[in-house]
Amino acid sequence: QSVLTQPPSASGTPGQRVTISCSGNSSNIGSNSVYWYQQLPGTAPKLLIYRNNRRPSGVPDRFSGSKSGTAASLAISGLRSEDEAHYYCGAWDDSLSGRGVFGGGTKLTVL
Amino acid sequence: QVQLVQSGPEVKKPGASVKLACQASGYSFISHYIHWVRQAPGRGLEWMGVINPNGGTTGYEQKFQGRITVTRDTSRSTVYMELSSLRSDDTAVYYCARDLSTGWPGGGLDVWGQGTTVIVSS
Numbered sequence: 001q002s003v004l005t006q007p008p009s010a011s012g013t014p015g016q017r018v019t020i021s022c023s024g025n026s027s028n029i030g031s032n033s034v035y036w037y038q039q040l041p042g043t044a045p046k047l048l049i050y051r052n053n054r055r056p057s058g059v060p061d062r063f064s065g066s067k068s069g070t071a072a073s074l075a076i077s078g079l080r081s082e083d084e085a086h087y088y089c090g091a092w093d094d095s096l097s098g099r100g101v102f103g104g105g106t107k108l109t110v111l
Numbered sequence: 112q113v114q115l116v117q118s119g120p121e122v123k124k125p126g127a128s129v130k131l132a133c134q135a136s137g138y139s140f141i142s143h144y145i146h147w148v149r150q151a152p153g154r155g156l157e158w159m160g161v162i163n164p165n166g167g168t169t170g171y172e173q174k175f176q177g178r179i180t181v182t183r184d185t186s187r188s189t190v191y192m193e194l195s196s197l198r199s200d201d202t203a204v205y206y207c208a209r210d211l212s213t214g215w216p217g218g219g220l221d222v223w224g225q226g227t228t229v230i231v232s233s
Binding site: 002032033035039044045046048052056068086088090091092096097098099100101102103104105 | 146148155156157158161165170172173207208211216217218219221223224225226
């Protein structure tokens, strides 16, 4: 059971906009930044969004993040076939002397 | 370039220990925390622990307390993660990852190692 809650799956057609939600509580998302990672099959995760809505260099502006209270979301616009991957949200949690926490992951399928 | 290179795959018997290495290069080793994250086959990401290379202070996920030890060797720019009393459900890919922030472990993980596969089987 993951600390952060994500839907297990999402889907969309090329060109569409899809969003993936991430729900937490006051000790993680409610008081710290949210991060999003993309994981392609057989590869290490890649940082997609940091500090709720910032993109590392090289990440297309089709990817955007937002946060409100204890929830966050990742939006992907202009969906492309290469966006098919697993997406994970993460945050620092201030409980239990501090720890990292992740969502269970969302498998995005491009139809 | 900034990178983390991990040690090779391991096969262990139940009850044994494994010690994995993660060598950093391309940046100031002591400036960024290093985290350990694992992923069991077909499962999601699981945070295990973190070390501040500047001083060596550590933090661990509660479920691994007593079984995990993370250390660093600043002369080699290398972080080690040892997991003891291995069980079959410790079979996973283990990643080390650099924290984006300096001075705090909650900045997000911007550089990842390639992963080390650990198989626990009798």
